[in-house]
Amino acid sequence: MPVVWMLRRVASRMLQRPACGCQAPVLPGRFLGTSPQQIPADAHFHSTSFSEADQPRVLITGGLGQLGVGLASFLRKRFGKDNVILSDIRKPPEHVFLSGPFIYSDILDYKNLREIVVNNRVTWLFHYSALLSAVGEANVSLARAVNITGLHNVLDVAEEHGLRLFVPSTIGAFGPTSPRNPTPDLCIQRPRTIYGVSKVHAELMGEYYYYRYGLDFRCLRYPGIISADSQPGGGTTDYAVQIFHDAVKNGRFECNLKPSTRLPMMYIDDCLRATLEVMEAPAESLSMRTYNVNAMSFTPAELAQEVLKHVPEFQITYNVDPVRQAIADSWPMNFDDSNARKDWGWKHDFDLPELVTTMLNFHGSESRVAQAN
Numbered sequence: 001m002p003v004v005w006m007l008r009r010v011a012s013r014m015l016q017r018p019a020c021g022c023q024a025p026v027l028p029g030r031f032l033g034t035s036p037q038q039i040p041a042d043a044h045f046h047s048t049s050f051s052e053a054d055q056p057r058v059l060i061t062g063g064l065g066q067l068g069v070g071l072a073s074f075l076r077k078r079f080g081k082d083n084v085i086l087s088d089i090r091k092p093p094e095h096v097f098l099s100g101p102f103i104y105s106d107i108l109d110y111k112n113l114r115e116i117v118v119n120n121r122v123t124w125l126f127h128y129s130a131l132l133s134a135v136g137e138a139n140v141s142l143a144r145a146v147n148i149t150g151l152h153n154v155l156d157v158a159e160e161h162g163l164r165l166f167v168p169s170t171i172g173a174f175g176p177t178s179p180r181n182p183t184p185d186l187c188i189q190r191p192r193t194i195y196g197v198s199k200v201h202a203e204l205m206g207e208y209y210y211y212r213y214g215l216d217f218r219c220l221r222y223p224g225i226i227s228a229d230s231q232p233g234g235g236t237t238d239y240a241v242q243i244f245h246d247a248v249k250n251g252r253f254e255c256n257l258k259p260s261t262r263l264p265m266m267y268i269d270d271c272l273r274a275t276l277e278v279m280e281a282p283a284e285s286l287s288m289r290t291y292n293v294n295a296m297s298f299t300p301a302e303l304a305q306e307v308l309k310h311v312p313e314f315q316i317t318y319n320v321d322p323v324r325q326a327i328a329d330s331w332p333m334n335f336d337d338s339n340a341r342k343d344w345g346w347k348h349d350f351d352l353p354e355l356v357t358t359m360l361n362f363h364g365s366e367s368r369v370a371q372a373n
């Protein structure tokens with residue numbers, strides 16, 4: 001590590017400067033500002049088993065969204081339950097609360113974030129808090145705060161405490177002037193949503209902190225992620241999750257994108273594995289800090305055709321949402337992830353047929369359980 005990085009890190013650790021620039025002393029004591037009920041898992045942290053002791057200590061922000069609970073469960077299998085803390089500003093459902101450490105964390109509250117990192121000796125941070133593309137357009141000022149100011153807090157905490165930081169970016173970081181079929185890692189990025197603008201900002205700030213301060217920043221541009229047991233949080237690709245619920249429940253689905261709208265997509269298991277793989281990749285294998293990752297690319301009509309093979313009575317109709325359609329029309333149709341494949345060996349497992357079979361099996365068995373009860 002260059003001397004300038006080391007000196008700066010030592011100085012910043014001594015100063016413990018909050019991102020807002022105001023002076024805040026480093027407070028002694030455990031879990032200041034958080035109630036004991038929020039951290040029942042504290043006992044677990046202090047009774048960490050021997051085998052878990054040398055693992056990374058992970059914090060996931062925005063962990064109660066579509067991807068965070070799955071990520072926590074995936075990482076806990078690898079690093080041990082008590083080494084992975086899920087956090088959010090919402091109240092967790094009981095099964096999540098009981099499944100491992102959960103803590104309240106608002107990424108707009110720098111001091112709260114720093115306390116959590118310090119008190120739990122966090123070493124890896126997965127920053128999942130965000131407002132997605134469609135909800136971001138409905139509340140630009142909140143999206144700007146969460147996606148940009150929140151990121152600044154996370155970057156500063158990560159840099160001051162020497163964390164390895166993962167921030168997901170998205171196909172939404174590209175825009176209508178980017179090459180769309182396929183979209184390479186390095187090309188024009190002029191997105192037209194606050195979500196996309198904030199993600200380009202995150203990519204650039206992370207890379208800047210890497211070159212300027214030596215922050216171990218790693219970033220993947222995810223395609224639309226499709227999950228069976230969690231709901232999407234207000235994006236443009238949400239239709240590709242909802243279609244499975246509706247196909248199994250009602251045999252029909254009303255799609256809010258045009259039938260020919262082609263977008264890159266990925267099953268959640270591939271997404272979580274890609275995330276862990278890039279975090280574990282040896283530093284020397286990474287030629288970039290931000291990589292495209294992809295699995296498949298399809299249109300609503302193609303997805304419906306595949307569903308029809310399993311649900312013969314299935315019907316799809318179209319009622320286009322102009323906001324989502326305009327966003328989708330500006331995004332990549334196919335994603336070139338050859339750098340991820342070359343540098344750290346990325347390889348997806350799920351193509352469209354496996355995705356559809358897996359999703360329908362999950363929802364089919366869920367609905368059979370519900371009918372039996």
Ligand SMILES: NC(=O)c1ccc[n+]([C@@H]2O[C@H](COP(=O)([O-])OP(=O)(O)OC[C@H]3O[C@@H](n4cnc5c(N)ncnc54)[C@H](O)[C@@H]3O)[C@@H](O)[C@H]2O)c1
Pocket residue numbers: 061062063064065066067068087088089090105106107108127128129130131132146150168169170171221222223224225226231232233234235237
């Ligand atoms: N799901 C996808 O298809 C997809 C695709 C590309 C990138 N991503 C990225 O992956 C990450 C996770 O996505 P997701 O689908 O789980 O998102 P989501 O919208 O489902 O969840 C985001 C979470 O952030 C939380 N949050 C909001 N404001 C917060 C604050 N001030 N402090 C702390 N938490 C706050 C919300 O409560 C929510 O639980 C996001 O950064 C997203 O941009 C997701």
Ligand SMILES: C[C@@H](O)[C@H](N)C(=O)O
Pocket residue numbers: 132133134169170171172195222223224225234235236237238
């Ligand atoms: C693509 C991704 O970033 C998210 N699912 C959205 O549609 O906003």
